Amino acid sequence: MKDLSFNTKAIRTGYKTTTEQEHSEAIFLTSSFVFSSAEQAANRFSKKDPGNIYARFTNPTVDAFEKKLAILEGAQACVATSSGMAAIFATIMALFKSGDHIVASRNMFGTSIIMLNTIITKFNIDISFVNLSDLSAWENTLKNNTKLFLLETPSNPLGEVVNINALSRISKANSILLAVDNTILSPALQTPITLGADIVIHSATKYIDGQGRCLAGVIAGSTDIIEQIHRFLRTTGPSLSAFNAWIVLKGLDTLSLRMKAHSDNALKLAIWLEAQDQVEKVYYLGLPSHPDHNLAKSQQSGFGGIVSFKIKGGKKSAFKIINATNILSITANLGDTKSTITHPATTTHGRLTDEERLNAHITDGLIRISVGLEDIKDIIADIKQTLV
Ligand SMILES: Cc1ncc(COP(=O)(O)O)c(C=O)c1O
Incomplete structure (x- = not known):
């Protein structure tokens, strides 16, 4: 798969045809999945059997979208959410705790800034803002408890940018995660993980859907990071619906x-x-x-x-x-x-x-x-x- 070009991966990867042999990806509109026996149910819940249980945990249409996006972003894994804001919130809630410090770009989508200032601070997570492109400001704002650099590049609406590779050298040297909101370019025009970022976040509501039909979000990163975020999502509920997953999945084709x-x-x-x-x-x-x-x-x-x-x-x-x-x-x-x-x-x-x-x-x-x-x-x- 690695050698295929972007368009081929966007059209051909992520989905396994069911026994019905459908050509286009199916929408699994079901809230739960049936077990063939009590033993199978027990094995699914204890994770001995990796199959589906309940749509808040996994769903084949959502899974197809997640697999394809992970491939396009060059990430090990990916998890989908009900919106872009849910993706940012879940990333922070799943990975950080009271007493941690986040450095964020002040040139971000307004609601992201409001979320950081009014919701995330309630959990005793400290936030500092810096100018996106000022590498020394990111470095000078570091504290002993800094755990995350969070930014959008290019920023919305002014198109400011930061050198992702240079910033990732600072974050890696200080054991900090670097998360990039890649909504404005999509993986078709920029893949931050290949430039050194640890986490990529999208409002898939935007270019990934591409026709203004539904809300969706997605987070890509290492298997370890995505598993932690998936555990948060399946417990708290902002999972992506199968119908919306199908829309954004088909959006990736084009x-x-x-x-x-x-x-x-x-x-x-x-x-x-x-x-x-x-x-x-x-x-x-x-x-x-x-x-x-x-x-x-x-x-x-x-x-x-x-x-x-x-x-x-x-x-x-x-x-x-x-x-x-x-x-x-x-x-x-x-x-x-x-x-x-x-x-x-x-x-x-x-x-x-x-x-x-x-x-x-x-x-x-x-x-x-x-x-x-x-x-x-x-x-x-x-x-x-x-x-x-
Ligand atoms: C860059 C960026 N990130 C995140 C969001 C939030 O996404 P959603 O509306 O899907 O929650 C937006 C919405 O405009 C955005 O522009």
Whole structure:
């Protein structure tokens, strides 16, 4: 399997056809599994027999998704969750305890920051925030009890990046786990484990589904780490449903083609936006003007579909543009075939304090576009007519 290319693995691995000889992967919509005898039930519960017991523990459709994603991320194992937030929460709850310290990037999805500040701290886990790309800040914030580095690269919505390999050298030298939220690129464009990370987390709700249909999350890493997280999930319940697992499993078949098309469209939009007088700044890693363009090129195989820009005139101008679009959807989701437009300061990052928002560089004039798979000429024309 190792020698197969990404697309072949994405289409051909992970699933074992049942005795019905179906060609497409089946959905096992069942909450429990039947045992042939009391002895078999006892053996399943005591783990002498590894078969299915109950869908909160395992399900063949979920298992197929987990196996395929582990292969695509270059990980030993993988476990799926009901959403991306459940994946981040389960990782922290399963692996760390009261008295531990986590260093996290302040340039993360707003809800991730809120979870760390308001929920995780309740368990007496100490959190420090640093600027994503500042390697010395990660190192200088270390304490004796630091157990985890947690980050998104590239960040949402500004496309900031950190050198994963360099950061993993710091984490390994200090016996700290490095967890990367890889939602924005997906394994089609970046595989953090091959660059030295220990854990990869996804909101599979985004590009892995790719059509805005369901919530899903996933965590990939070593067998030991994933077993610990699986034990937490089967006991606390945020497991992925078989139906949603089937959606994201089928999403993986076309992931690489979609990511390339999202990236091509996003670059065209970013180049066009950069030439507009009303636009103060464009944030897209694919632009040579982006300060992290070369670093991104060295660790990513594409730049992804998120383009953000700062419009002159602040929130008033941003709202005017958003309200005047005809094709783009005003919605908080990203990674859909449909292009979406968002005002991060009042939506995805709206619950942050003014200081947290400023630290994350989320300004009032910032607009985020998740560039979809429509003809990019139509998307550019739609935005152009809002600038008049
Ligand atoms: C980078 C990132 N991580 C995690 C999440 C949370 O995922 P979910 O909505 O599936 O819980 C999001 C959601 O937008 C995200 O953008």
